[in-house]
Amino acid sequence: DAGVTQSPTHLIKTRGQQVTLRCSPKSGHDTVSWYQQALGQGPQFIFQYYEEEERQRGNFPDRFSGHQFPNYSSELNVNALLLGDSALYLCASSLIWAFSYEQYFGPGTRLTVT
Amino acid sequence: SQQGEEDPQALSIQEGENATMNCSYKTSINNLQWYRQNSGRGLVHLILIRSNEREKHSGRLRVTLDTSKKSSSLLITASRAADTASYFCATGLRGGSEKLVFGKGTKLTVNP
Numbered sequence: 064d065a066g067v068t069q070s071p072t073h074l075i076k077t078r079g080q081q082v083t084l085r086c087s088p089k090s091g092h093d094t095v096s097w098y099q100q101a102l103g104q105g106p107q108f109i110f111q112y113y114e115e116e117e118r119q120r121g122n123f124p125d126r127f128s129g130h131q132f133p134n135y136s137s138e139l140n141v142n143a144l145l146l147g148d149s150a151l152y153l154c155a156s157s158l159i160w161a162f163s164y165e166q167y168f169g170p171g172t173r174l175t176v177t
Numbered sequence: 178s179q180q181g182e183e184d185p186q187a188l189s190i191q192e193g194e195n196a197t198m199n200c201s202y203k204t205s206i207n208n209l210q211w212y213r214q215n216s217g218r219g220l221v222h223l224i225l226i227r228s229n230e231r232e233k234h235s236g237r238l239r240v241t242l243d244t245s246k247k248s249s250s251l252l253i254t255a256s257r258a259a260d261t262a263s264y265f266c267a268t269g270l271r272g273g274s275e276k277l278v279f280g281k282g283t284k285l286t287v288n289p
Contacts, residue, residue, distance in 0.1 A: 067219075096276060105265050105279030106220070119276055151217060155277075164208055164269050166277060168220040 065090060067156050067169035075175045076144050084139040084172045088156030094118075095137040096166065097129060098153040106153055112137050113159055141174075149176045183266060183283040191288050196253040198283040200266030201246075208269040209242055210277065211251050213262045220265065223251075256287045 068087045076082050088095050094113045098106035108121035112131035131137045135156075141148055151173050155166040184199045200209070208227045212220040226233045226242045226249065233240045239252040253260055263284045267277040 098277075098279075100217075102217075103281070105267075105281045106277075108276040108278065111276060121276065153219060155220075164210070164225055164275075165222045167222070168212075170219040171217075173217075 067154055067167050069152075069154050069169040069172050071172060072170070073173045073175075075177060077177055078144055078146060080144050081140065081142045082144060082174060084141075084152050084154075084174070085136065086139070086154030086156075086169060087136045088154075089167045092156035092158050092167070093135055094157045094159045095131060095135065096155045096157070097137070097139045098155065099123070100151040100153060100171070102150070109139070144176045146176050149174060183264070183280045185283060186281070187284045187286075189286040189288065190256060192256060192258055194256055194287075196256050196260070196285055196287070198251045198264055198285070200249045200251070200280055202249075202266070202268050202278075202280075203247065204268075204270065206244075206268045206270060207275070209240075209249050210267045210269065211238075211240060211249075212265045212267060212279075214265065214282070215262045223264075253285075256285075258287050258289045261285060261287045 070085045096111040097109040100106040109123050110120040111118045115131045126142045128140045151171045153171045154169045157166045182201050210225045211223040214220045224235045226240050237254045242249045263282045265279050265282045267279045
């Protein structure tokens, strides 16, 4: 039973470019959340997808957008990259109506913007 | 903004000792969770305590919650070198798959 997978593992981009990060949830999960973790900080919630719709959004600009596919996998897109977007991007999956509130995290994608 | 604040920011102990980390938060919560992160990689869920619970145990982990003080503590007993990691508390503001609000974490080093 595969856990949460993310690709790519590492990515280097230049300011102004666009990036797409991918996430496959744990088998059986239907909800995907994305978090940004800057160096030395805790993860910050970007948004959450369920039934291919953005269900909740954190305090991030519109440059951050996402998508969820019918197979529950998800993409995070960031446009017009800034140096401050350099961070570890974490994807977490869960089952929306499950009794357990636990979220399962992937290994993350390390994005470096130069 | 961060909901929780862990204390201390860093903790260094010897193998076999107990490690205690504290977390304070600001708003009412549905549940509080503790996660571990090794070397800046993915987070691993350790334990969840609901707002109507005061204490919970899981193996060598003991978590307490004081909603009147808006604080929680995580105790790791008989620590091992493999416990070296960053530990984060995260608050769930509502039930289900609601977003988690994380603190800045405590970096624990267990020396062999």
